[in-house]
Amino acid sequence: MRLPPLVPYAGEGLEPDGDYDGVRFDGVDLxxxxxxxxxFMDCALDGCALDRxxxxxxxFIDSVLTGVRGVGTDLAEASLRDVEVVDARLGGVQLHGAVLERVVVRGGKIDYLNLRKARLKDVVFEGCVLSEPDFGDAHLVxxxxRDCVLKRADFSAVRMESVDLRTVAELDIARGVDRLAGAVISPAQLMELAPAFAAQIGVRVEA
Structure with a gap:
């Protein structure tokens, strides 16, 4: 994503309902x-602390978040459109009820990502580690x-349309394996998930 020339942020903290247009937050402790x-429109957040x-x-519109870090960041019901999140180190991020459209999450590690009842459209997770992400009742289109790790993912009550899981480096589904209708998986992943599919429909597999 190409951003216009940005103005360095010179304030302190943030303002509720604030309007930030063409601003660079460089290492700001938030x-x-x-x-x-x-x-936030045409903004860059580089190396910012986002704890709580x-x-x-x-x-967030036409913005890039690079190297942001923090625990307990609250983005509930937020809207992210045309956004890149690069090399984030986050834990316990609240994105329930959020709307993500044309978003790329590349690299980094996010623990306990809460995307319950969120809507994701044209979103790519690439080369990142998602530990215990919760997609419960979300809608993924x-x-x-892509080449990412999904550990103990919760897909309970999720709705999927054209979701591509084929190149996931590690696919570990804790709940909601029965909600994969609308997803594409590889033959190898099918073999790995076969016991879970069998258990879901009540089939016993014995030698």
Missing amino acids: ADASGRGAR TELGRAR RVEF
Whole structure:
């Protein structure tokens, strides 16, 4: 993504319902800041701390988040459109009820990602590690997991349309294996998931 010339952020923290247009947040400590409902357009967040940052219902448009880190970041019901998230190190991120459209998550590691009831459209997870992500009751349309690791993923009540799991490096589904209708998997993944599929429909496999 190409951003226009950006203005360095010179403020402190964030403002609820704030309007940030063409701003670069370079290494800014945003821990415990409250930017609920804020709008970020053509912005770059580089190496920012997002511990417990409140960004519920915030809007990120045409923006890049690189090397952000933090625990307990609140992005519930946020909207991300045309956004890149690169090499993030996050834990316990709340994205339930959020809308992600044309988003790329590349590299990094995100633990306990909460995407319950979220809507994802044209989203790519590439080369990242998602540990215990929760997609419960989410709606995924044209979502690709490319060369990434999914550990203990929860797909309970999820709806999938054109979801590509074929190149997942490690596919570990804790719940919701019965909700993979609409997904594409590889023959090798089919063999790995066969016991879970059999258990789901009540088939006993014995030698």
